[in-house]
Amino acid sequence: xxxxxxxxxxxxxxxxxxxxxxxxxxxxxxxxxxxxxxxxxxxxxxxxxxxxxxxxxxxxxxxxxxxxxxxxxxxxxxxxxxxxxxxxxxxxxxxxxxxxxxxxxxxxxxxxxxxxxxxxxxxxxxxxxxxxxxxxxxxxxxxxxxxxxxxxxxxxxxxxxxxxxxxxxxxxxxxxxxxxxxxx
Ligand code: GDP
Numbered sequence: 001x002x003x004x005x006x007x008x009x010x011x012x013x014x015x016x017x018x019x020x021x022x023x024x025x026x027x028x029x030x031x032x033x034x035x036x037x038x039x040x041x042x043x044x045x046x047x048x049x050x051x052x053x054x055x056x057x058x059x060x061x062x063x064x065x066x067x068x069x070x071x072x073x074x075x076x077x078x079x080x081x082x083x084x085x086x087x088x089x090x091x092x093x094x095x096x097x098x099x100x101x102x103x104x105x106x107x108x109x110x111x112x113x114x115x116x117x118x119x120x121x122x123x124x125x126x127x128x129x130x131x132x133x134x135x136x137x138x139x140x141x142x143x144x145x146x147x148x149x150x151x152x153x154x155x156x157x158x159x160x161x162x163x164x165x166x167x168x169x170x171x172x173x174x175x176x177x178x179x180x181x182x183x184x
Contacts, residue, residue, distance in 0.1 A: 013062040016175050017087045018168075019069045021109050022094035023102040024076045027127040030158035031094060032070050035168045040159055057169065059176055066172055068092075085116035090175045092167060094125045095142075097155060098134040103142065110149060121178060123171040126155040129162055 009015065020028040033039050036053040052069040069088070074080050093109050095102040106124065113120050124146045126137060139155060146153035152170055156163040 009065065011063055012056070012065045014064045014176065015067065016064065016089050016172065016179075017067045017069065018090040018092060018171065018175075019085060019088045019113075020071060020092050020094065021075075021080070021113060022125075023096075023099070023105050023109075024073065026094045026096040026099065026102050027158050028092075028094050029070055029072075031092070031125070031127060031156065031164060031167070032068055034158045034161060034164045036068070038161075055168075057172060059169075059173060062176075064172060064176060066168070068168075080112070082116060085113070088117050088120060089179050090121045090123070090171050091117075092123050092125055092171060093151070094127050095137065096128050097126045097137050097139075098128055098131045100136040103137040106145070110151075121171065121174050122149075122151045123167055123174075124149075124151045124153045125167050126153075128157060128159070129155040130157040130159050 020032060022028055030040055032053055033041060036055045051072065052067050054065060054067050056063060056065045069084060071080060071084070091113050093106060093113070095106055110122065113122065124142065126139065126142050143153055152174060154163050154167045154170065156167050158164060
């Protein structure tokens with residue numbers, strides 16, 4: 001499990017580390033920003049400026065704290081470090097529904113995840129659903145792919161909030177159902 005620092009974890013029943021992965025520009029930072037702060041930054045690049053954000057949710061009468069890591073652009077310059085993945089029990093793997101290449105790279109991201117965190121639970125997210133007129137990845141194709149690979153799947157929009165909560169909360173509840181019984 002992850003090492004926890006900083007703020008008090010009193011009253012927390014479970015803590016999970018989740019990592020955001022996917023090509024640069026698919027909307028990872030904006031998704032995280034929308035989920036944790038309910039904000040969308042209109043500037044060209046959302047700079048969260050921190051390694052991770054935390055969000056505490058109540059699930060099944062238990063208090064669950066998620067520490068959600070953002071690549072902060074690492075994927076553009078170098079391989080993502082091993083430390084990024086260490087202790088992660090879940091991943092939100094995002095592509096952009098208007099960018100075919102970002103979907104074609106999903107398999108590469110899956111391989112990378114599985115190298116670092118064998119049994120990691122993955123939510124595949126097709127982001128930018130508000131741009132459906134520019135769609136390059138059919139929803140059915142992504143759904144079939146997810147089924148075949150044992151991933152959970154949802155299409156989201158960080159811009160208009162569509163399904164953002166479902167994506168993160170769905171992932172957290174799957175982690176809770178799978179590994180949450182192990183109290184830290
Ligand atoms: P990251 O590199 O994966 O972290 O991507 P960012 O979060 O920085 O987003 C990349 C670009 O896509 C930015 O210009 C965002 O404003 C835009 N973007 C992110 N999410 C959405 C979305 O749901 N809809 C639309 N239309 N644009 C988005």
